[in-house]
Amino acid sequence: MPVDHYENFPVASFLLPPALRASVTDLYRFARSADDIADEGDATDAERLAGLARYQAMLDRIDASRQDQGSNDADGLHDPANARDASATRAFDPDLAPIFVPLAATIDRHNLPLAPFRRLLSAFAQDVTVKRYADYSSLLDYCQRSADPVGELMLRLYGAATAQHLAWSNAICSGLQLTNFWQDVGVDWDKGRIYLPQDDRIRFGVTEEAIAAHRADAPFRALMAFEVERARALLHFGAPLALALPGRIGWELRLVLLGGLRILERIDAVGYDVFRHRPVLGKSDWLLLAWRACRLPHTLPATSSSL
Numbered sequence: 001m002p003v004d005h006y007e008n009f010p011v012a013s014f015l016l017p018p019a020l021r022a023s024v025t026d027l028y029r030f031a032r033s034a035d036d037i038a039d040e041g042d043a044t045d046a047e048r049l050a051g052l053a054r055y056q057a058m059l060d061r062i063d064a065s066r067q068d069q070g071s072n073d074a075d076g077l078h079d080p081a082n083a084r085d086a087s088a089t090r091a092f093d094p095d096l097a098p099i100f101v102p103l104a105a106t107i108d109r110h111n112l113p114l115a116p117f118r119r120l121l122s123a124f125a126q127d128v129t130v131k132r133y134a135d136y137s138s139l140l141d142y143c144q145r146s147a148d149p150v151g152e153l154m155l156r157l158y159g160a161a162t163a164q165h166l167a168w169s170n171a172i173c174s175g176l177q178l179t180n181f182w183q184d185v186g187v188d189w190d191k192g193r194i195y196l197p198q199d200d201r202i203r204f205g206v207t208e209e210a211i212a213a214h215r216a217d218a219p220f221r222a223l224m225a226f227e228v229e230r231a232r233a234l235l236h237f238g239a240p241l242a243l244a245l246p247g248r249i250g251w252e253l254r255l256v257l258l259g260g261l262r263i264l265e266r267i268d269a270v271g272y273d274v275f276r277h278r279p280v281l282g283k284s285d286w287l288l289l290a291w292r293a294c295r296l297p298h299t300l301p302a303t304s305s306s307l
Helices: 018-039 045-074 097-110 115-129 136-146 148-158 163-183 185-190 198-204 208-212 218-238 240-244 247-269 283-295
Strands: none
Touching: 018 045, 018 097, 018 115, 018 148, 045 097, 045 115, 115 136, 115 148, 136 148, 136 163, 148 163, 163 185, 163 218, 163 240, 163 247, 185 208, 198 218, 208 218, 218 247, 240 247, 247 283
């Protein structure tokens, strides 16, 4: 899903249904701007957390307005013929209105829950305060808040948020998030972060000093091979979703899924030295992915439906 510098949103792709592109853009604008607060510029940690708290407050206003509207409906006071545009009348902070007015309209239009938005904000806040992860379970917990909500919101826009679809989507989103981490080990070090779990680093003998020196020695390569397989397993587990969703939606997801798997292939191909050879997808890769998308499920392991 890498689009621009917020890697977890497929934004207004030509494969997305035209009727949903504006709504997807509204969701992306929220996520990207919140991610920027947590990760861009030279603000202090306190300033970043305060900025994210303002986003939480705007979500609270959407929630309060929704509850007020529900009370009016229950009391028989809601007149659809004269209903005002609730998203335009909420008292959003003026500088945040360009983000939250259209977002509120999209939330109303598609009856989206607010919990996924709140989980995203909690992950962005964690980016400010947490720079290391003790083990894989704590890293996966982060992925479940930084990436999985995106898939849930997309499925809800499509009207396809069944329990099975959500399980597959969560696996794909977490797998893509991990793929981005393993692609960017050096980039994240420069930001003061290490996503490689500490217990795995100890097990394979990879020190912070080795990462700081961009040393892709045998222990580092072994660790990366292990983590790459974890990400690949998640993507394979979620792969049936790309075949279950119809039309443009399914084709969009096929390319997203296969793009993540291709990045992992490229990490393998450079011997896991992502310091000197950060893998990216070029034009030839996308031609290959289009061909592979046409051949699904034949291009995936037979065991992709179980993890």
